[in-house]
Amino acid sequence: xxxxxxxxxxxxxxxxxxxxxxxxxxxxxxxxxxxxxxxxxxxxxxxxxxxxxxxxxxxxxxxxxxxxxxxxxxxxxxxxxxxxxxxxxxxxxxxxxxxxxxxxxxxxxxxxxxxxxxxxxxxxxxxxxxxxxxxxxxxxxxxxxxxxxxxxxxxxxxxxxxxxxxxxxxxxxxxxxxxxxxxxxxxxxxxxxxxxxxxxxxxxxxxxxxxxxxxxxxxxxxxxxxxxxxxxxxxxxxxxxx
Numbered sequence: 001x002x003x004x005x006x007x008x009x010x011x012x013x014x015x016x017x018x019x020x021x022x023x024x025x026x027x028x029x030x031x032x033x034x035x036x037x038x039x040x041x042x043x044x045x046x047x048x049x050x051x052x053x054x055x056x057x058x059x060x061x062x063x064x065x066x067x068x069x070x071x072x073x074x075x076x077x078x079x080x081x082x083x084x085x086x087x088x089x090x091x092x093x094x095x096x097x098x099x100x101x102x103x104x105x106x107x108x109x110x111x112x113x114x115x116x117x118x119x120x121x122x123x124x125x126x127x128x129x130x131x132x133x134x135x136x137x138x139x140x141x142x143x144x145x146x147x148x149x150x151x152x153x154x155x156x157x158x159x160x161x162x163x164x165x166x167x168x169x170x171x172x173x174x175x176x177x178x179x180x181x182x183x184x185x186x187x188x189x190x191x192x193x194x195x196x197x198x199x200x201x202x203x204x205x206x207x208x209x210x211x212x213x214x215x216x217x218x219x220x221x222x223x224x225x226x227x228x229x230x231x232x233x234x235x236x237x238x239x240x241x242x
């Protein structure tokens with residue numbers, strides 16, 4: 001099967017539409033959470049995600065905060081402002097949809113979480129030491145995570161004490177060995193100094209993945225954010241991907 005892997009949309013409809021258009025026809029879509037937060041289009045993004053065929057979607061920390069599963073005090077002041085605004089915008093149906101999202105999904109070969117297999121909603125996998133500790137918290141050959149907004153792979157070789165960090169090139173096919181943690185990067189707010197939306201196409205027959213980046217109209221998103229008086233820092237970071 002050809003699976004579209006996305007994460008961290010953060011209410012950025014323009015980026016999400018660009019990803020779906022660029023990815024083309026797929027057999028399924030797996031979304032690793034944070035549909036909302038930061039951006040100006042929470043209802044529209046949830047609606048578009050929900051339309052995808054063979055969708056698996058899990059809960060991110062911003063999704064959890066909007067439905068009051070996480071205290072807003074856990075976030076910085078600007079993120080709290082955006083979350084409060086988001087909560088006020090969401091329809092009752094979309095709030096209920098966010099409440100229905102699981103923290104973790106385990107398939108035959110793949111575990112899906114937002115943060116990490118150890119702490120599915122909140123923990124960041126930002127270094128090889130933290131990643132290595134997390135390999136004991138999932139049993140499947142592969143694990144998909146989001147949360148950091150960074151497109152990376154961690155691989156733990158048999159009998160190795162420390163995982164290896166792999167920074168993939170765009171549009172390069174990579175054969176995934178068992179015991180790999182894959183992060184597709186962020187659709188709506190990349191943080192690797194590349195403002196283009198990031199996603200992965202995964203072939204689950206051969207377990208070959210391909211990372212992709214696609215440009216979108218950042219200025220249009222910034223204009224909508226300013227219209228809603230969302231934090232300027234969040235507006236500026238879209239332009240340079242930090």
